[in-house]
Amino acid sequence: MTYYEHVPFRENIPAYALGALDAEEAAALESHLQKCDSCRAELADYRSTSESAFAMLPPQQPSAALRKRLQGRLPGARKSRRVGLTWSFSRLAVGIAVLLLLALNLFSFLQVRALQNQQAQLIDQIQNGQMALAMLSYPNTQAFPIKEQNVMGSLLLDKEYNNAVLILRGLPAIADNQIYQVWLIAPNQERTSAGLLRPQANLPFISQPIQATQDLTNFVGIGMTIEPAGGSDHPTGSQIFRVDF
Amino acid sequence: MPEIDDHQLIKRVVQGDERAFLTLYDCYVGRVHALTLRILGNPMLAEEATQDTFLKLWSRSRDYQPERGLLLPWLLTIARRTALDRLRLEARRPTLSDAKDPAEAWQVIPDDNSLSEESRWRSLYFAVQALSSEHRQVIELAYYQGLSQSEIAEVLGWPLGTVKTRLRAAMELLRQEWAQNKSNR
Numbered sequence: 001m002t003y004y005e006h007v008p009f010r011e012n013i014p015a016y017a018l019g020a021l022d023a024e025e026a027a028a029l030e031s032h033l034q035k036c037d038s039c040r041a042e043l044a045d046y047r048s049t050s051e052s053a054f055a056m057l058p059p060q061q062p063s064a065a066l067r068k069r070l071q072g073r074l075p076g077a078r079k080s081r082r083v084g085l086t087w088s089f090s091r092l093a094v095g096i097a098v099l100l101l102l103a104l105n106l107f108s109f110l111q112v113r114a115l116q117n118q119q120a121q122l123i124d125q126i127q128n129g130q131m132a133l134a135m136l137s138y139p140n141t142q143a144f145p146i147k148e149q150n151v152m153g154s155l156l157l158d159k160e161y162n163n164a165v166l167i168l169r170g171l172p173a174i175a176d177n178q179i180y181q182v183w184l185i186a187p188n189q190e191r192t193s194a195g196l197l198r199p200q201a202n203l204p205f206i207s208q209p210i211q212a213t214q215d216l217t218n219f220v221g222i223g224m225t226i227e228p229a230g231g232s233d234h235p236t237g238s239q240i241f242r243v244d245f
Numbered sequence: 246m247p248e249i250d251d252h253q254l255i256k257r258v259v260q261g262d263e264r265a266f267l268t269l270y271d272c273y274v275g276r277v278h279a280l281t282l283r284i285l286g287n288p289m290l291a292e293e294a295t296q297d298t299f300l301k302l303w304s305r306s307r308d309y310q311p312e313r314g315l316l317l318p319w320l321l322t323i324a325r326r327t328a329l330d331r332l333r334l335e336a337r338r339p340t341l342s343d344a345k346d347p348a349e350a351w352q353v354i355p356d357d358n359s360l361s362e363e364s365r366w367r368s369l370y371f372a373v374q375a376l377s378s379e380h381r382q383v384i385e386l387a388y389y390q391g392l393s394q395s396e397i398a399e400v401l402g403w404p405l406g407t408v409k410t411r412l413r414a415a416m417e418l419l420r421q422e423w424a425q426n427k428s429n430r
Contacts, residue, residue, distance in 0.1 A: 014416035015394055015409065020387035022395050046416060049423040053373050054388040055321040056366035059275025060282050062292045067270065070296055074303055077263040 009039055017046035121200060128207035132156055132165045148241035153205070155243050159217050164210035166222070171199045171206065171240070177229045180240065182210060185221035194222065196231050220244060251316040258306040270299055273317055277324045284328035284389045290335070294328040301327065329391035365426045372422040380415035383408055 009032045015021045016029050033040050071077075135141045135156045144155040146168065153168035171180065179198055183191040195211040210222065221244040226237040257265035277298050282291035301323050309319060373381065386397045394412065398405040 011409070011413060014413045014420075015387070017416070018384065018387040018412070019391060020394050020397065020412065022393045045424075046420060049369070049416065049420045050388060051318055051322065052366055052423060053369045053419050054385075055280055055318065055325060056276065056370060057279040057283055058370075060279040061275050062278045062288075062295055066274075066292050066296060067267070070270065070299055071263070071267070073296075073300060074263055074266065076261050077266075077303075078261040 006036070006039065009033075009036070010042065013039060013043050014046050017043055017050050125200075125207065128165065128209055131163070131209060132167055132207050135163060135165060142245065144243045144245055146241050146243055151241055155222055155245070157216065157245055162212055162216050164212065164216060164222070166208045166210065166224075167205060168199075168208070169205035174198070174226055178226050178237075179229050179231060181225055181227040181231050181235070181237075182208065183223045183225065183235055184210070184212065184214075184216070184219040185223055185242070185244075186218065187220050191223070191235055192219075193231060193233075196227075252311045255306055255309050255311070255316065258303065266299075266303055269302070269316070273320055274299070276317060277320060280321055280324045281328040284325065284391075285332055290331055291328070294324065294331050297331075298324040298327045325388075332391060365423075368426050369419065369423055372419055376415055376418065380411055380418070383411045384415045384419075387412065 009029055012021055012025055012029050016026060021029065029039075033043065135158055136143075138158055138161070140160045141156055141158045144157065146153045146155060146166075150170040150172065151168060152170055153166065156163075156165045156167070158164070166182065174180065179196050181196055182194040184194045185191060192214070195208060197206060197208045199206045210216075221242060223235070223242040224240040225235040226240065227235070251269070254265040254269050258269065274295065278291060278295045281294040281298065282288065285291045285294060298320065302320060309316065373384075376384070382401070383397055386392045386400060387394075392400065394408050395405060397403075397412075398408045401408070
């Protein structure tokens with residue numbers, strides 16, 4: 001296409017870019033544009049100019065009510081994510097706080113339980129100690145020394161009142177699945193269980209009353225072995241000590 | 246507002262996020278309303294056109310194609326068509342746009358590469374103000390009133406040839422100013 005063939009179309013491009021070309025001329029130009037790259041480029045240039053020149057005016061704010069009106073007319077609008085997010089965070093925070101409180105309560109409960117156990121053990125020890133002291137004041141109480149390797153102590157025995165207390169120190173530590181078991185020894189060497197005991201790591205000695213279900217005069221001695229936790233019907237572990245009386 | 250933010254906001258608007266939409270509204274309503282007010286000259290009608298423009302942004306946000314240009318020129322093209330339609334409705338003239346308005350806006354807005362920042366727009370705005378009143382008058386009637394050259398000739402009482410010549414000359418002056426700004430970047 002020659003330059004002169006372009007002229008009538010090119011003259012109309014600025015008006016077309018503004019949307020001001022009359023319908024008949026616009027149709028002719030559109031037909032020409034379909035086959036003319038240079039005219040299309042020129043049109044793009046004019047459009048760029050006109051849109052930039054006339055659309056970009058100094059800002060003018062509408063009334064504030066418009067924003068609210070518009071908000072009310074948005075179909076299918078999802079409300080603010082931030083609100084949802086705040087809700088989520090609040091719920092998460094509350095959840096975490098509740099969990100922390102529960103954990104704190106559980107911890108406190110376990111602490112109280114441990115202290116109560118410790119207190120009960122101390123009370124037992126005090127009572128056992130008082131019993132031992134009381135027995136020492138009885139004229140018929142016999143004291144039998146115990147000395148076996150590192151284990152030392154005494155057996156206080158009052159056959160008249162059928163009472164006996166073991167006072168021991170230096171008992172070796174045992175595993176959680178083990179326990180010390182006390183045995184009363186009959187003249188025929190038959191053993192009868194007289195109680196279980198586990199020394200406390202924080203106490204220097206242990207005093208343990210003997211649980212005699214029969215008259216102590218029926219027995220000739222007392223011994224101790226290490227048994228599985230829960231105790232045994234008869235001695236199965238190694239002997240820690242034996243005292244004959 | 247950085248371009249990347251517009252893209253992210255538009256994506257959220259497509260998903261129905263009202264907050265993202267209001268962020269775009271707060272950012273661009275001043276420009277949109279300035280154009281609708283310039284075209285309609287009546288604050289109440291201009292607010293309605295501004296509202297309709299943003300409702301189109303809400304309902305047709307899927308039509309926005311970031312790779313084809315910035316959001317603001319696309320929005321202003323919609324605003325101009327919406328305002329001109331209202332103007333034609335008031336004057337009982339045929340409307341320009343139809344339901345496909347936001348999609349069709351791509352056909353008339355400049356491509357992304359030819360667009361520029363605020364300073365270029367501002368210098369072009371002043372170039373328009375510097376045009377002689379005859380040149381500015383004919384161009385403004387075309388752009389802001391949506392009149393054809395024949396209608397402009399009738400309104401101004403000028404020969405059609407004079408309108409065409411002045412319109413062409415004014416556009417050529419602005420095009421040169423725009424090109425010069427572009428080369429000075």
